Amino acid sequence: MRKPEDAANEEMLPAERRQHLIEWFKQNQAGSGQDLARMFGISVSTIRRDLDLLASEGLVRRTHGGAVAIRSRATYEPSTDLSERTAVEEKHAIVGEALKLIEPNLSLLIDTGAVICHRLADRIAELEYPLTVITNDLYVAKQLTYRDNITLIVPGGACRVGSFSLLGEPGLSFLRDIHCDIFFMSAAAIDETGASETNLELGHMKRAMAEAASEVVLLADSSRFMSCALHRTVPIGSIDRVITDTGLLEEDRAKFPPHKPGFKVVDSSGDTPEEWAPTQGRERATS
Template sequence: MIPAQRRAMVLEQVQRRGTISIQELVEAIAVSSSTVRRDLEELEAEGLLERTRGGALVQSTRRSTYEPTTAVAAGLAREEKKAIAKYAIGMLRSGQSVIFDSSTTVREVANLVVSSGLPITALTNDLGIGEVLGSSNSVTVIIPGGTLRPGSLTLKGEPGPEFWRTIRADVLLLGTHAISEGSLSETSLDLAAQKRLMISAAERVVLLADSGKFQSPAFCQICSLSTVSEIVTDSKISDADLQMIADHGVKLQIVVVESRPDRRATN
């Protein structure tokens, strides 16, 4: 198991339980206590949790601009992301133009597009997703360009903004850092601005967000929840968040994860 994947598992355990001991993490992940301690130190340094004597707990003072590294983010909610992606690819049709936002869940859809051989025109602001889609002879890949964000594969800034203003795509597969209080939010102004441009460039906006994304707001707002056409999430979503979505009149699809009872999709 690579370190980033292991740290993602540690972080998931802490987030799921609220507080956890080193011994509980050792048993849950099947690694040594010294390895767990190193992972906790690394995650605390990133501002993703707080160390306690003999364990860890969720970050009590949330930092709205903090986000996990790309490698750790890819390991979070892996089964949820795969289930969401499996449903999402069924929404795509041959010959469509599809915007792939920079998102670990959206990247899972890109993997399925390649394995299925679906012929589409793909537009993306993510070099990693572009590389995945570029391995298929059935996909035409367009990358608008820009400056690479430090520590990620996401492009930001010129010439991207002008490009997004000149196109009209059939579908946008959108990711977000947080969903709360009827809004989508991100950790940085440039990310939020770019997502708004992609939303404006799409006929249909499909938000792909695992239930862990329903959390307190990040640094800046992207848009109102009612801006999106549809949300695809997993069966761990809370009743309160279901009500929030219903209040905004957004179409919802929930996929089953870990054999948990499914909830009905609502409009």
């Protein structure tokens, strides 16, 4: 039985209701149809019609089961607080899949500047077998400090204001002289040509990390796709695997090269993820 306030919300003028939706997407990057329907006290079918209309006007982009805000990613960078609250379940599922790639005695590079990499560090801290972890992210380093099984290396650099990222020298020079197994990478934006960032120095750091790894694994929720930030970092051909969620539309995924990177699309509801598409990953370092 519907509550009286639900009926009142259903009777709200469509234009007024959609304006509330627009204001919500100004503060939030992505939302599912079910969550938005619950939030606004209306039916899922009503919210779907609203999202379809907003998408037709270029105000949002429809995804599987919801929508993402359309912003110019050239310079737009969400705050850490907003990133913490966006796509929480999707990030959890992506990190869970990434952990399956980690084996004892591997050397890992963990990217800097992204909440999803922080969540990965939280989970790696729970592992008990030996690993070497290299990172220029102070949060990641903090989570992995005092772990007897983890050899932690922080190349160093100047801390970017308002973030956990250490950028520039001596980190860049250090990365040129190492060779590790896996680079777990994040990105502000991804399209069929590659990954990109809003900050030039951050882009330099990510490029150096990618070049130092035998395998590059991009971790990104679906809201990051089909847009481009100001600075190109890693071309799509240098990314071996992509782990994302079911919000990535099949028509968008089809725009990427057919053989590399390999995609694994995970369902945050816990269903079995799709298999990797064929890829020709680089051999891991043996040293």
